[in-house]
Amino acid sequence: MRRPKSQAGVYSLSKAKVQSTVMGLIAFIVMTFLIIAMLTTAENHSRFASSALNDWTAQMQSDWFVHLLGAENRYYLDAMHDPSPPSLTTAAFEIATNMNLEDPRTFLGREIPGFSGFDDTLVIAGQGTDFTNMSIESGPPAEEHLDELPETDEEASDAVEDDPPEIDDEEPIIHLLHSHSRESFLPEIEGGDPNHPETNIVQVGQYFADQLREHGLPVEVSEHDIQAKLNERDWDYSQSYDMSREILVEDMEENDELAFFFDLHRDSVAREHTTATINDDVYARTFFVIGEDHPDYEQNLAMAEDLHNRLEEQWPGLSRGVITRGGAGVNGVYNQDLSPNAMLIEFGGVDNTFEEVYRSADAMAEVLQEYIHEEMEEEE
Structure with missing residues (x-):
């Protein structure tokens, strides 16, 4: 059984x-x-990849990584003010929530509409610059000005500065462009919309190019009306950098001597933050913006930091600093992936005048020509 x-x-x-x-x-x-x-x-930016891992670890305090290296090499810990290891509880909280207890922006950024605009990283803070007065990218022109086209008669041409001085036949090595080509300055125009099809940031680019030519540097200026081109394709204002990229790539293909690229803009913050008096002269302050959503942005960042430091040496307070910008809601590249010598420069704000901006352009041309000539000498 x-x-x-x-x-x-x-x-x-x-x-x-x-x-x-x-x-x-x-x-x-x-x-x-x-x-x-x-x-x-999943969307591309959400998939698990090296870039996603980088975004994840970027939320953690850098002290953690230094301490991990210090476990093998004590010299890393010698450079720290506080060699004690960070709290495991804090680290676990950051990993689980993507919130940094030492940065209140991480608590509010996903809850308050528009607060993500303060997510920029302030790499170098100029005098008076903090998270409350960071550079703000301008919005699109008012509805009634979106389809407005620049005039073509003689009266309109008078608004542009004198023709640039003649230079030799040498190919340009500097390219100036204006992705938001209609950004203007309220004291120079009528109405409350700081955008204009004729009187705008392009004139600053023309003036800046003239100053660089005075230093013997061949320059070309892209004077395209980006807004008009967006209208032709029925593109949104947020695609301005896509439009300027097409133009820039075409210009680079036509001239392989181009080595330095500057996208000139006008900031949207108030005059009190964009104006400085230096040696009794009033200047429109500058701000360097570097897109961090491409793998080689640190090369662009190094150049911006160098130019900021040079400005500070000769015109203390002129530069508002250097920031990196990336993530959701912004372009994050600004065509700077095309060259390590590319950057976005804010010249003044909505309340500055051309006279103030031109003084800043003079100073920027002075430090930039020093930088470029030194780079060219090293290559030789």
């Missing part, structure tokens, strides 16, 4: 094992399909 019971027990055990195996196989198949679905339907 024991033998049948033993067979029944073996049969029962085998049946349970088979059921467990089948359920495990089904669970494995379901999980596989779920993972495949997540990987194939």
Whole structure:
């Protein structure tokens, strides 16, 4: 009688094992399909990749990584003011929530509309610059000005500065462009919309180019009306950098001597933050903006930091500083992936005048020509 019971027990055990195996196989198949679905339907910036890992670790305080290196090499810890390891609780909280207890912006950025505009990283803070007065990218022109086209008669041409001085036949090495070509200055125009199809940042680019030519540097200025080109394609204002990229790539293909690229803009913050008096002269302050959403942005950042430091040496307070900008809601590249010598420069704000901006352009041309000539000498 024991033998049948033993067979029944073996049969029962085998049946349970088979059921467990089948359920495990089904669970494995379901999980596989779920993972495949997540990987194939997620947006590019959400997929697991080296860039995603970089974004994830960027939320953690850098002290953690220094301490990890210090576990193997004590010299890393010697450079720290506080060699004690960070709190494990704090680290776990940052990983789980992407919130930094020492940065209140991480608590509010996802809850308050528009607050993400303060997510820029302030690499170098100029005099008086902090998170409350960071550079603000200008909005699109008012509805009634979107389709407005520049005049072409003689009266309109008078608004532009004198023709640039003649230079030799040497190919330009500097390219100036204006992705927001209609950004203007309220004291120079009528009305409350700081955008204008004729009187705008392009005139600053023309003046800046003249000063660089005076220092023997061949320059070309892109004077395209980006807004008009956006209208032609029925593109949104947020695609301004896509439009200027097409122009820039075409110009680079036509002239392989181009080596330095500057996208000139006008800031949107108030006059009190964009104006400085230096040696009894009033200047429109500058701000360097570097896009961090491309792998080689640190090369662009190094150049911006160098130019900021040079300005500070000769005109203390002229530069508002250097910031990096990236992530959701912004362009984050600004065509700077095309060259390590590309950057975006804000010249003044909505309440500055051309006279104040031109003084800043004089100073910027002085430090830039020093930088470029030094770079050219090193290459020789």
